[in-house]
Each structure stands twice: as structure tokens, then as C-alpha cells.
Amino acid sequence: MVFSTPIFLFAFLPAVLLVYYLTPLRWRNGVLFLASLLFYFWGERNYTIIMIASTVVDYTHGMLVDRFKRAGKMNAARLAVASSMFFNLGILFFFKYWDLLALTLQSLGLRFVPVLGIHLPIGISFYTFQTMSYTVDVYRGDAEVQRNPITFGTFVTLFPQLIAGPIIKYRELGDQLNRRTYTLDRFAAGVERFVIGLAKKLLLANNFGQLWDLYKASSALSVGGAWLGVLAFSLQIYFDFSGYSDMAIGLGRMLGFEFPENFRYPYIARSITDFWHRWHISLSSWFREYLYIPLGGNRCAKWKWVRNLFLVWAATGFWHGASWNYLLWGLYYFVWLLAEKLFLGKLLDKLPGIVRRLYVIVILLVGWAIFALEDFGQLGSYLAVMFGLSGASLWDSGVTYQLLSFLPMLLVGIFASTPAAAELFGKLPEKGRNLIKPVLLALGLILCTAYLVAGTYNPFLYFRF
Amino acid sequence: MEKLKQTGSAVTAAMFCLFLCAMAGLTFLLPKRTFSQQENRNLALPPKLTVQTISNGRFMKDAESWISDHVVLRDQWVQLKAVSEWISGKRENNGVFFCEKDTLIKRVEEPDAVQAEKNIGAVRGFPAKVDGTVYFGLIPTAASVWADRLPAGAPTLDEEAWIEKLYDQFPGTTVDIAGALNGHRDEDVFYRTDHHWTTRGARYAADAILEAMGLPALREEELETKVVSDDFYGTVYSRSGAWWVHPDKIETMVSPEGTDVTSNFRGKDEEGSLYVSSWLNEKNKYAYFLGGNQPVCVIRTQNDGPKILLVRDSYSDSLAPFLSLRFSEIHLIDLRYYRLAIPAYMKEHDIDSVLVLYGLSSFLEDSNLYLLKR
Numbered sequence: 007m008v009f010s011t012p013i014f015l016f017a018f019l020p021a022v023l024l025v026y027y028l029t030p031l032r033w034r035n036g037v038l039f040l041a042s043l044l045f046y047f048w049g050e051r052n053y054t055i056i057m058i059a060s061t062v063v064d065y066t067h068g069m070l071v072d073r074f075k076r077a078g079k080m081n082a083a084r085l086a087v088a089s090s091m092f093f094n095l096g097i098l099f100f101f102k103y104w105d106l107l108a109l110t111l112q113s114l115g116l117r118f119v120p121v122l123g124i125h126l127p128i129g130i131s132f133y134t135f136q137t138m139s140y141t142v143d144v145y146r147g148d149a150e151v152q153r154n155p156i157t158f159g160t161f162v163t164l165f166p167q168l169i170a171g172p173i174i175k176y177r178e179l180g181d182q183l184n185r186r187t188y189t190l191d192r193f194a195a196g197v198e199r200f201v202i203g204l205a206k207k208l209l210l211a212n213n214f215g216q217l218w219d220l221y222k223a224s225s226a227l228s229v230g231g232a233w234l235g236v237l238a239f240s241l242q243i244y245f246d247f248s249g250y251s252d253m254a255i256g257l258g259r260m261l262g263f264e265f266p267e268n269f270r271y272p273y274i275a276r277s278i279t280d281f282w283h284r285w286h287i288s289l290s291s292w293f294r295e296y297l298y299i300p301l302g303g304n305r306c307a308k309w310k311w312v313r314n315l316f317l318v319w320a321a322t323g324f325w326h327g328a329s330w331n332y333l334l335w336g337l338y339y340f341v342w343l344l345a346e347k348l349f350l351g352k353l354l355d356k357l358p359g360i361v362r363r364l365y366v367i368v369i370l371l372v373g374w375a376i377f378a379l380e381d382f383g384q385l386g387s388y389l390a391v392m393f394g395l396s397g398a399s400l401w402d403s404g405v406t407y408q409l410l411s412f413l414p415m416l417l418v419g420i421f422a423s424t425p426a427a428a429e430l431f432g433k434l435p436e437k438g439r440n441l442i443k444p445v446l447l448a449l450g451l452i453l454c455t456a457y458l459v460a461g462t463y464n465p466f467l468y469f470r471f
Numbered sequence: 472m473e474k475l476k477q478t479g480s481a482v483t484a485a486m487f488c489l490f491l492c493a494m495a496g497l498t499f500l501l502p503k504r505t506f507s508q509q510e511n512r513n514l515a516l517p518p519k520l521t522v523q524t525i526s527n528g529r530f531m532k533d534a535e536s537w538i539s540d541h542v543v544l545r546d547q548w549v550q551l552k553a554v555s556e557w558i559s560g561k562r563e564n565n566g567v568f569f570c571e572k573d574t575l576i577k578r579v580e581e582p583d584a585v586q587a588e589k590n591i592g593a594v595r596g597f598p599a600k601v602d603g604t605v606y607f608g609l610i611p612t613a614a615s616v617w618a619d620r621l622p623a624g625a626p627t628l629d630e631e632a633w634i635e636k637l638y639d640q641f642p643g644t645t646v647d648i649a650g651a652l653n654g655h656r657d658e659d660v661f662y663r664t665d666h667h668w669t670t671r672g673a674r675y676a677a678d679a680i681l682e683a684m685g686l687p688a689l690r691e692e693e694l695e696t697k698v699v700s701d702d703f704y705g706t707v708y709s710r711s712g713a714w715w716v717h718p719d720k721i722e723t724m725v726s727p728e729g730t731d732v733t734s735n736f737r738g739k740d741e742e743g744s745l746y747v748s749s750w751l752n753e754k755n756k757y758a759y760f761l762g763g764n765q766p767v768c769v770i771r772t773q774n775d776g777p778k779i780l781l782v783r784d785s786y787s788d789s790l791a792p793f794l795s796l797r798f799s800e801i802h803l804i805d806l807r808y809y810r811l812a813i814p815a816y817m818k819e820h821d822i823d824s825v826l827v828l829y830g831l832s833s834f835l836e837d838s839n840l841y842l843l844k845r
Contacts, residue, residue, distance in 0.1 A: 012538045016498055020491040048531050194480035197487040213559075407562075407624030414560035440479035448486050453555060455494070460552035460712065462539035 007048045008169075009253045010207050012458060018045065019257075026261065035160045035183065038261065042163035046129070053127040056097060061162045063093050064137035065155055071144045072151035083145055090141040094134040101127055106328040129169040131325060133162055135292055140176035142296060149177035157183050166257035170250040172268040172288035175295075179263070186262040196259025198447060203252025205450045208457040210422065211246035213415050214238045217408060222378065222388075230401040232391040233371070234409060240374045241419040244273065247286070273423045276362040277354050278342045278369060289325070293318050315347075316340055329380045338373055497543040504541070508754040509549075509709050514540040553712030562622035567711035570620040574663040575707045575716055576613045579628040582835035591637050593840040594827055598643045600843075601814050601825060606683060608646035608828040609634045610668065610676065610786055613661040616652045630831050637834075644683055646826075651679035662719045665705020666830075667757055670696075670722045670789055677793035680826065686776070686797050693796055694724040699746070703756040721756055725792035731771040734762055743768065745792050760788035766808030770794075770801040777823040782806060782813065782843065784833050806837075812845040 007014050022041045029037050047054045067090040074083035101124055108119040140161070143149035152158040161183055167174055221227060221235025251268035258265045268288050275281035282290050301314040316337075323336015346354070354362050375392065379385040390396040409416075421427060431439065507514055518524065518533035525531075542548065556564045563569065568576045598605040614621065615630035631649055638645040652660050652672055660672030668676065678688055700721040708716060727745040734743025747762040761768055763785075770791060778800040781787050787803055794801050802820060804813065817825070829837070 011535065012542055013535045016491065016495045016542065017538060020488075020495045023488070023491075051526070051528055190477065190480045190484060194483040197483050201487070403624045404626045407622065407626060410624075411561050411563070411622075418559075437475060440475050443479055444482040444486055447483055448490070451487070451490055453551070456548045456551035456555065459539070459542050459545055459548035462536075 007045050009250070009257075010204060010458060012462065015455075015458065023260065035154075035157050038165075039156055039160045039163060042160070042165040042168060045165040046163060046168060050127055056101070056127055056130070057133060057163060058159075060094065060097065060133060060137050061159050064090055064140055064162070065152070065158045067093075067141045068144045068151050068158070069153070071141055075145070075147075087141050087145045091138055094138045098130060098134045100124070101130055103324075103328045106330075110330075126328070132171050132173055133168065135173050136176070137162055139173075139292065139296060143175065143177050149180055152176075152180065152183070164258075164263075166261070166263075167254040167265060170247070170254070171286070172251055172254060172265055173292050174265060174288065175292070178266055182263050188262045192259050192262065192264075196256045196261075198256070198443065199252050199259060200256025201447045201450045201454070203249045203254075203256055204454045206245040206249030206252060206422075208454045208461075209450075210415070210419050211242050211244075211249055212457070212461070213412075214242035214245065214419060217412050218242055218378070220408060223384075226402070227388070227391045228399045228402045228405060229391060229394050230405045231408075232388060232398075234405055236371050236375045236378070236388075236392070237416070238412070239378050240273075240371060241416070241423065243374065243377075244269075244423055245419065271423065271425050273367070273370070274363065274425070275366050276359060277346055277351065278339065278366060279346050279351065281366060281370065282339070282343070289322065293322055297321060312344065315344060319343070326377070327380075331376055331380050331382065331385060335373060335376045338376055342369060494543060498538065498541055501543060507540075507546075509546050511706070511709065511754060549712045550714045553714070557713070562625065564712055565710050567707055567713070568614075568621055568625050568627075569711070569713060570617070570622065572620055572663070573716055574613070574617065574620050575711050575713055576617060576621060577666055577707050577710065578626070579612055579614050579630060579832050581628060582633070586838065587637075587835045590834060590837055590840040591640050593843045595640055595642065597813075597825075597827065597843045601817055603817065603822055603824040604684075605643040606646055606680070606824065606826045607638070607641045607643060608648050608676075608680065608826060609637060609834055610828070610830045611649045611652065612666060612830065612832055615649070616656050616660060619656075633835070634831060646676075646680050646683045646828075648676050648679055651675045662703065662705050662707075664703070664708035664716060664719050665757060666707055666832075667705070667786060667789065669719075670724050670792075673786070673790040674724055674793055677790060680794075680828075681797060684824065689793060689796065695726065697723050699723055699748075699759065700751045700756055704754070705757065709754075721751070721759060723792065725796060727792070729773045730795050732761070733769045733771075734765055735767050736762065736765045745770070745795065757785070757788070761791060761803075763788075764805065764808070766805055768803040770803075772796075772799055772801075775799055778802070778821060780804065780813070780817060780820075780822045780825045782825065782827045784829050784837075786830050787828055790828075806839040806842045810842060813843065814845075 007018060009015075018041075022037075026034060026037050026041075043054060043058075046057060050057075067086050070086040071083045074080070074086060105121050105124055108121040111117075111119050112121065140149065140152075140158075144151050152161070161174075161176060161179055164174075164179075215238075217238035218235055221231050221238070224231065224235075227235075248269040255265045255267070266288060268286060270284040270287065272281050272285035275284055298314055298318045301317065302310055303314060304311045306314075319336045319340035320333060321336070323332045323334070323339070326332040326335070342350075354365070357365075372389070372392070375388055376385060379388055387396065391398045394400075434442070504514055506512070515533065515536040517537055518530045520530060523529075524533070553564045557569060563578065566578050566580075568578060570576050594607060611630040611634065614627045618627075621627065634649055652668070652675060655671075655675050658671055659669050660675065661668050674689065674694070681688055698720050701718065703719040703721050705719065723746060725745070730745055732743035732745060733740050735741070743762055745761065746759055748759065750756055750758040750762065755763070758764075768791075772795045774797070776798045779794065779798045780802040781791075781794075782804050784805070791801055791803060800820070800822075802816075802822065804816070813825070816822075827843075834840075
């Protein structure tokens with residue numbers, strides 16, 4: 007199930023909230039666990055078994071690690087951690103990357119690996135990472151072992167963050183799973199965050215998506231069109247992804263949880279390093295903590311440090327999807343980050359803010375083109391047009407029309423991706439804020455509903471022209 | 472201050488919960504429509520809950536479409552979206568341009584070149600298969616004839632270039648319909664809310680057709696304009712959600728007297744009429760002309776002109792009355808429903824000439840024109 011659908015908003019969510027708050031405190035995890043299983047089963051049916059398997063495996067591995075540690079058998083504990091990682095990475099590899107591997111080998115003429123046509127279980131990249139973090143944290147002593155299987159199941163399947171993050175480490179949630187407080191303010195803050203997320207997705211992201219769709223497969227692309235298209239995609243992916251995170255954080259609060267933040271206005275970054283401290287924070291911090299630092303981080307020989315950086319960014323890129331362009335995308339950032347750490351960073355420090363932001367934006371736009379176009383041929387020709395290498399015209403009348411049509415929304419989008427709106431709102435007197443907020447939220451909710459319902463509007467017009 | 476914040480929180484929380492519950496409650500409890508006039512389709516039926524529908528996912532899909540189709544105030548939500556698109560600076564919604572003069576015009580997409588090639592191939596070979604003369608006419612859409620009403624720079628297909636390209640490949644006589652409509656582009660030759668031409672537009676096209684065939688032009692005294700409906704909202708309107716646009720008028724210019732129409736809506740011949748008034752009470756009022764889709768429709772008149780066969784789409788429904796003034800028999804064949812060979816039909820009914828007449832947009836997309844090869 008997806009948040010931005012009528013069935014979620016007008017059936018699942020009200021029903022879950024109602025049952026959840028009518029249930030006594032000690033059974034609420036159970037309600038949440040069942041609701042989350044239903045949420046997942048609704049779209050993925052049989053694949054629910056994989057998620058349950060992952061839950062069971064990591065529950066038992068956590069117990070094993072804990073028992074071995076108490077008995078002082080550190081090698082056995084380490085083996086249990088390795089076994090958990092092997093299982094999680096194994097299912098992730100099989101369901102996500104098997105077909106890519108098979109197809110790539112076949113294109114090289116090697117036919118011994120069959121293409122299985124596997125459909126990717128939704129959220130698998132998120133929940134495998136979460137459960138792995140649990141076993142590691144128990145081993146490291148960063149988290150208490152969870153003895154209640156229902157509570158642990160609730161952690162893994164928690165529907166607000168199940169399919170699109172943020173990736174929550176067990177230790178960030180452990181205490182809240184056992185005990186959480188419910189206040190009206192927290193619930194209202196949850197509503198606020200959820201509606202903001204819904205609006206980002208339905209009013210902004212989908213809108214920019216339409217604009218990007220016009221250009222991503224265009225056969226007569228002009229230079230201006232190519233840049234407009236990739237600008238639209240940049241706004242689409244930011245509002246889509248951060249919108250989902252906002253909805254997750256908001257739903258979490260409505261249920262009494264406090265999830266970590268996932269985005270901090272990434273597009274105002276002053277360097278690429280800064281950008282990655284602001285974009286999908288839960289993923290970069292996961293890789294830093296469970297890959298980069300265990301590999302030695304930067305406290306080692308210089309060549310090892312470069313190798314570590316390379317591995318982390320190759321993995322980060324590849325995590326985003328089973329296609330080689332994502333790997334390329336990760337390595338693209340490896341190059342920029344390395345350059346910033348070696349010399350570019352010092353240079354940037356001397357430049358005025360506006361130049362630094364421009365530098366970041368251009369790198370990001372090119373990066374998003376690499377991210378968005380999975381086919382290398384298409385990507386190559388798109389980039390060639392962007393940089394005027396293909397002899398395409400600079401501008402066309404279609405771009406003028408689309409630019410004018412979308413200009414108000416583009417401006418709103420650019421404005422909304424900076425902290426300016428929130429700062430401006432903060433300048434209102436507190437009384438005014440408390441009055442205006444519910445009104446704005448109600449308006450947002452109504453507009454979102456209109457876009458949600460209109461998205462399913464499907465006139466049958468083939469009367470025959 | 473703390474108290475005010477508490478109140479704000481309470482209002483926010485209550486607003487959200489009430490809204491969700493009201494939407495859910497009303498959607499589930501209110502009586503359901505079975506048909507959407509606005510969308511011209513049957514709405515989803517309630518999902519069937521069985522072990523099988525759950526395990527194959529049918530239940531979930533059906534439940535989702537059921538909720539989407541029956542969301543309370545569905546049509547109003549769609550209209551709210553259209554108006555907010557307009558406010559946000561968009562000059563189109565759902566592929567329909569909001570145009571000047573209270574007009575809605577559907578964008579014509581770049582056609583599938585393969586299908587277009589197949590279709591022109593089928594028409595190109597057709598004259599050699601039949602005895603009579605074959606005429607070919609393509610009707611541009613309002614996006615071409617009324618290009619001056621489109622928002623500046625609105626991207627749409629270069630229809631005249633396509634028509635020229637297709638005409639160049641046709642060995643018989645072509646009819647310059649675009650020219651006829653362009654010559655009267657200041658008049659209401661298309662509906663403002665529907666993709667069809669108006670009766671007036673069809674009249675100018677009829678002039679062009681008669682001229683191409685060497686028949687006498689229509690005379691003013693043969694025509695009498697009557698308004699039969701002033702409340703027509705067409706398909707383009709439905710698609711756009713632009714509720715602020717005013718309805719169209721439907722007119723007739725030719726009297727049905729003296730014509731004898733044989734329709735065939737349900738697989739057997741029945742008595743029809745040039746105008747079927749019952750359709751004026753429905754959403755799809757354009758079906759007033761000849762009563763809507765049918766495989767074969769034959770109009771017999773009292774004049775002694777030649778016999779013509781039209782291979783056609785729905786544009787010809789409102790053209791037929793004008794042809795009834797010059798032909799003794801008009802046979803209208805719709806290839807979506809009529810699957811038999813046309814040459815045999817022509818021999819059987821002693822047809823003098825054939826007009827293949829399509830809207831450009833449907834011609835390019837049609838997947839039944841191959842039947843002309845039979």
C-alpha cells in the first residue's frame with residue numbers, strides 16, 4: 007500500500023488510528039504489528055513471508071549474539087553477526103540484483119546464469135538494512151537485546167517507514183518500542199508533518215514529474231529543454247522522497263514515535279560534502295557507521311582511506327537500484343567528494359556563498375540526469391544535449407510554453423526547498439501561528455484530496471473520434 | 472501561550488481525524504452510483520472477498536478501484552483540481568488546453584508512425600479493389616483550425632502537414648476539408664466542449680465534398696437552422712474538469728422529412744432516424760445524430776442522386792443529413808463493428824462512389840482500417 011492513495015487515507019489510516027487508540031497500551035505493539043503486516047501483504051502478498059523470515063532470523067540472531075556475549079564466547083557472537091549479515095545481504099542480492107547480474111553476463115555471452123524475472127519486494131532495501139543494524143548493535147553493545155518477538159516484529163515491519171524509510175537503527179527506536187508517551191501536541195505535530203509530506207508528494211512532486219516526463223524521452227530535445235527537464239526531475243525526486251519521509255515521521259508521531267530526520271534542505275548545501283550531510287541522512291549515516299568506519303574510515307593509510315571512500319560510494323550508488331547507472335551515479339559522487347577532501351574544499355572555502363551554491367547545483371543537476379536515465383545510450387545523448395555537444399538547438403517554442411506554464415510551480419518548488427518558508431512562518435507572532443496553522447493544514451488536506459482523487463479520474467473517451 | 476498551543480493542537484488533531492472519518496464514513500455509507508455521467512463509464516463494483524481473490528490480489532485491486540470510484544464528492548474533487556491547476560498557471564489539464572473564447576481543445580499527440588503507415592497503406596490500396604470512384608477526406612481537429620485560440624506556444628501536432636503527407640500517398644481524389652473549415656474559422660465550426668465538428672462545421676465540409684464530387688452545392692433555402700439543445704457538455708469538457716466553461720448548443724440545419732433510415736444498433740435492422748431526440752436527455756448528446764455507434768446505417772431519400780458509401784467515424788453522424796439532400800442512398804459503415812469485405816457490399820447495393828472520411832486523430836490511431844484490404 008502507498009500513503010498517497012484513497013484506500014490508505016480513507017480506509018486504512020482511520021481504521022488503524024481508531025483501533026490503535028482504543029487498544030490498551032500493552033497491546034498496541036501487537037495492533038501495530040498486525041496492521042503493518044496487512045499493509046505489506048496488501049501490495050506484496052506472498053513476499054510478506056520474506057519479511058517475516060527476515061524478522062525471525064534477526065530476532066533469533068540477536069538472542070544468539072546476546073547469549074554468546076554473556077557467555078564470553080566472542081567468536082561465536084561474531085559468527086552469529088556474520089550469519090545475520092549473510093542472510094540479509096543474501097536475500098537483498100537475490101531479489102534485487104540477481105537479474106541484473108544474469109542479464110549483464112548474458113550480454114557478455116555467458117549464459118550459465120538464468121534470468122529469473124524476479125519482481126523486487128517493496129521495501130526490502132530498507133528493512134534488510136534495519137534488521138542488520140540490530141544484530142550489529144547488540145554485538146557492539148549499542149543496543150539491548152529485544153526478547154519480545156512481537157515488539158521486534160513491530161520494529162521491522164512498522165508501516166510508516168516500511169517501504170521508503172527513513173532507515174531507522176534499532177537503538178534509535180528500542181526504548182520507544184517498549185514505552186512511548188502519547189501527547190496531543192505530538193499527535194498534532196504528526197498531523198502537521200504528514201500533511202506537509204502529502205502536499206510535497208501530491209502537489210509538488212507529481213507536478214514536476216509531469217514536466218520531467220515531457221523531456222526524459224523527448225526525441226527533439228533542445229539545450230534549454232534538457233536543463234528544464236533535469237531541473238524538474240531534481241525537484242520531483244526531492245519532494246517525492248522527502249515527502250515520503252515527512253509522511254513517515256508524521257505517521258510515526260501520530261502513533262507516539264519520534265523518528266530521526268532524513269532531509270535537511272539538501273539543495274542549499276555549500277559543497278557536495280555538505281549535500282550528503284543533508285540528503286537521505288539515514289542512509290549515509292548507516293553506510294558510515296556499518297561500512298566506512300569498520301573499514302577503517304579515514305584513520306588509516308591514505309590509499310586505504312581512498313579505497314574505503316570508493317567502496318562506500320559504490321555501495322551507496324548501487325543500493326539505489328539494480329542498474330549500472332546507479333553505480334555510476336555513486337562513483338560520480340565519490341570523485342567529487344574525494345576532490346573536495348583533497349583540494350577543492352579549501353578552494354571552495356575562499357569563494358562567496360552564491361558561487362558555492364551554483365557549483366553544487368550544477369553538479370547535482372548532472373548527477374540527477376545520471377540517476378534518472380537508466381539506459382546508457384539515452385543518458386549519453388541527454389548529457390550531450392545538456393552540454394551543447396550534439397548540435398541540438400538552444401531553445402524551442404515548446405520550452406517557452408512549458409516554462410511559462412510551470413513557472414509559478416517551479417518558483418514555489420525552489421522556494422519550498424529552502425528554509426525560507428519555515429523561517430518566514432516563524433517570524434509571525436506565536437498567537438497568529440497557532441491560529442493559522444490548522445487553517446493552512448485543512449486547506450492543504452483538501453487540495454491534496456482533490457489531486458489524489460483526480461489522479462484516479464479516468465474518463466472513457468473513446469466514443470470514436 | 473501554552474494553553475493556546477494546546478488549543479491549536481486540539482483543533483489540528485480534531486480537524487484531521489474528523490476529515491478522515493467523514494471521508495471514510497460517507498464514502499462507505501452513502502448510496503453508490505453505478506455509472507459516471509462525467510466519465511462516461513461504469514464505476515467499479517464492490518470487491519469479492521474469497522480466498523482466491525485475496526491470494527491472486529484481485530481483491531486488493533478491486534477494493535482500491537472501488538474506493539477511488541466512489542469517493543464522496545468525486546466529481547467535485549476533480550473539478551477542484553482542475554481549477555487549482557488553472558490558478559497555478561497551467562493552461563491545460565489532463566491533455567486539454569484551456570483556450571480563448573471559452574473553448575476547450577484536446578492536445579493531439581505525436582502519432583505512432585507504424586500504425587499511421589499501416590493505415591495509409593490500407594487506404595492507398597483501396598481504390599484498386601472497388602468499381603466506383605474513391606474519395607478520401609481527413610478532418611483536422613479544433614487544435615489546428617482554431618490554433619489561434621490555443622495558449623501561446625501550446626505544443627500540438629502539425630495536423631495540416633500530416634494531412635498533406637497522407638493525401639500525397641493516396642491515388643484517388645482527396646477532399647480539402649481543412650481548407651473548408653479554415654475558411655470559416657471565425658464561426659463555430661467545432662463544439663467548444665467536444666472534439667466533434669458542429670452542424671455548421673459539417674455543412675462547410677459537405678460543400679467541399681460535393682464540390683470534389685462535381686455535385687451542386689447546398690443552397691441556403693434548403694437549410695433551416697434550429698437549436699435542439701443548449702446544454703451539451705462534450706467529451707473534452709469531461710476530460711478537462713473545467714467546470715467554468717459554458718455548455719454548447721446543438722443545431723440541426725436539415726429537415727429529416729422524406730428520409731428513411733435503417734439503423735443496426737444490436738445486430739439486426741431497425742427503423743432509425745437522422746435525429747434521435749431521446750439522446751438529448753443523456754450526457755452523450757452528440758449521439759442525437761443517427762443515434763450513436765452502429766456497424767451499418769442506411770439512409771434512403773426521395774431524390775434521384777447517386778448512391779454513396781461512407782467508411783467513416785462519428786464525424787459523419789452529423790454530416791449525413793447534408794448528404795441526404797444530394798444522394799438517393801447513403802450507406803455508413805463503421806469498421807470497428809463491420810468486419811466484412813466492402814467491395815462485396817458495394818456490388819450488392821449497387822454503390823456509385825465511396826468516401827473514406829475520418830478525423831485525422833482517429834485515422835492515425837485506428838486499428839481497424841486493415842479491413843479495407845479485404
